[in-house]
Amino acid sequence: MSETFSIGDLSREFEVTTRTIRHYEDLGLLAPSRDGQNRIYSARDRVHLKLILRGRRLGFSLKEIGELLELYDAPNGEASQLKRFIGKMRDRREALLEQREDIDRVLEELDDLERRCAEILDSRGEHAA
Amino acid sequence: MSETFSIGDLSREFEVTTRTIRHYEDLGLLAPSRDGQNRIYSARDRVHLKLILRGRRLGFSLKEIGELLELYDAPNGEASQLKRFIGKMRDRREALLEQREDIDRVLEELDDLERRCAEILDSRGEHAA
DNA sequence: CTTGACGTTTACGTAAACGTCAAGTAGGCT
């Protein structure tokens, strides 16, 4: 059990540089254990990295991602803290829902554009790929 | 007809600084006309700004947004260009669909987290906001 | 015993996206 990974493993799997992974550690987003001075990543660390990259794709700053990881890891604090967390999560949710609407709008616009392009091509007797 | 806006108007409406709007112009994303040396934004310019900000929320770089604006403005070029545009749009679409999935996943995780937080609070006899 | 692949730290560099003055212009109010 308890599979582990080297920095190179994760680098290849997720197609990010080792520099990037170390950078995330510098910012406190990852905290792998060590074998001597070499980093050893657990399955849990790997999930963290996956979450980081997902957050990045969604346009969160690494700082924000750090806060989200805290949420993810530690629903254990005081009640007041938990309530703050819940508030933050609701804010996130709002932002994400807006973002989804943005995406849908852009997708519609892209459809539209593609149709217009196709029409132009058609009217010239050419064909789209 | 033909409503126009000052840089301050747009700045207030979209809650961005004038510096930001000028920056977009420096990058070629906006091209307002002038009254003397003052910038005059048309309704069309305003739409452009709206699209820029939407693209930004979606995590596109300003450079990418520039390319998208070209798509948006000029389905008029050569056939080869149009075909390239269509290709680009399909790539965008792929990326956006992936991003939507990311969002859905994160929303699920947030639901999960919120439930867990709520349970913890409940088990302590407290109530969420 | 050297070569190569992988890892390490330290540290300066850089591109993107603005922020933040500074200094000047131009119209409108009193």
Add this chain to the structure above:
DNA sequence: AGCCTACTTGACGTTTACGTAAACGTCAAG
């Protein structure tokens, strides 16, 4: 005329998110 407010153009500063190079350790294969 004096002042306010909104606008202008530089130009340097800042933050974020890494890139990149230097200099070195470690182990396995040839």
